[in-house]
Amino acid sequence: MFLRTMQCLLRLHEETAPKMTSNLRDRRRQQTAREIQLAALRLSIRSGYAAVTTDSIAAEAGISPRTFFNYYANKQAAVLGMPPQLEPCTADWIVTSKGALIDDLALLLGRMLELKDLDRQVVRMIEQVWDTTPELMAVFRNSMDNIALTIGGLLHARLGPDRQAEAMLIAELATHALSHAVRTWAGDETMTESDIPDMLRQQMRQVGALLT
Template identity: 50%
Template sequence: MAVKPTLRDRRRVQTAREIQRAALSLALRHGHDAVTTEMIAAEAGISQRTFFNYYLNKDAAIVGEAPCFDDGTVAWFRASSGPLLADLLQALRRLLNGGELDRGTSQLIDRLLDTAPELLPIFYGSLRRLRDQIADLAVTRIGADARPDAELLAEAISHALGDTFRIWANDEAMSADSIVDVAGAKLQVLRGYLAQV
């Protein structure tokens, strides 16, 4: 399963990161609206055309790409038979331990979201693929008929996770391992509210 990351692959990742850095830096300096894709490309040292080879649009470059489950985690989930939410959170733990989280970038995103709240939907939207994957996993347990319910659950989970990312970004003392735990606690708070009928 271990891959041989060729030069091209490393460059690709590197360039994607540089573009995101450029986009974040410019947005923080000049405001989100004042930044154009041409400026980002110039700052990142590439052509505008290449920018669009990496990201579909300006917003995607700013929030970057969310991680998604690897095959091993999906297989683990399907084989497991624990409580639904517990297993979903465990899958997320595997995901976050695997991927290398960059607290610096997360901090920049968080600061930008403070000054430009109109970006919040885009931030949560960046978790879309992950959310869809969570819904897919949930459906394997509760049945395809309940897909809308699975998506509701997945939306709550990814929202809580997004909130927790912002907390983690600003709390150096918080370890990446505890992100999922804190998100899980938030979900229990939600459960409490939902019981208030």
């Protein structure tokens, strides 16, 4: 199963590997998105989230307001940053894999985090802001719900047409476990990013044990 997963990811890389100029453009875009997010977080911590505007974020990041909207729809999105993304190849694999579902989910979510390029400092800053800003937590939960819907649809395809409710429950559990594991990682310097999938797997197993 692990070998099949790696082959899938390798095939995706080979099929979609862009030219060097595209790679550089993508890296610059990711860096600009990160700089905008950091600017939004710094302002929110320094001045209070309510006082922050998209114009002030743009000024802090050294970009134009128009450029800001090329990356984020509003200040809430800028504070929270880009949500994790799911590769098409990985999505195809989770539907057809014959491996243990709990292990496949841990691999899937772990891969999503690899693509996001987690930053411990950024996660801590987000927590610092949303502790005093309930509306941000609602936006974050909506983002996680969208991820759960996507994963739930894939699990529904994998488990069969009569398993939609179970597929969604598993997807929601997995995304909650993902959020908890990332926050734990951010606060624990001894954890590495590669420890997060193991924590996900452990948390889901513990919930399953409580239900039996």
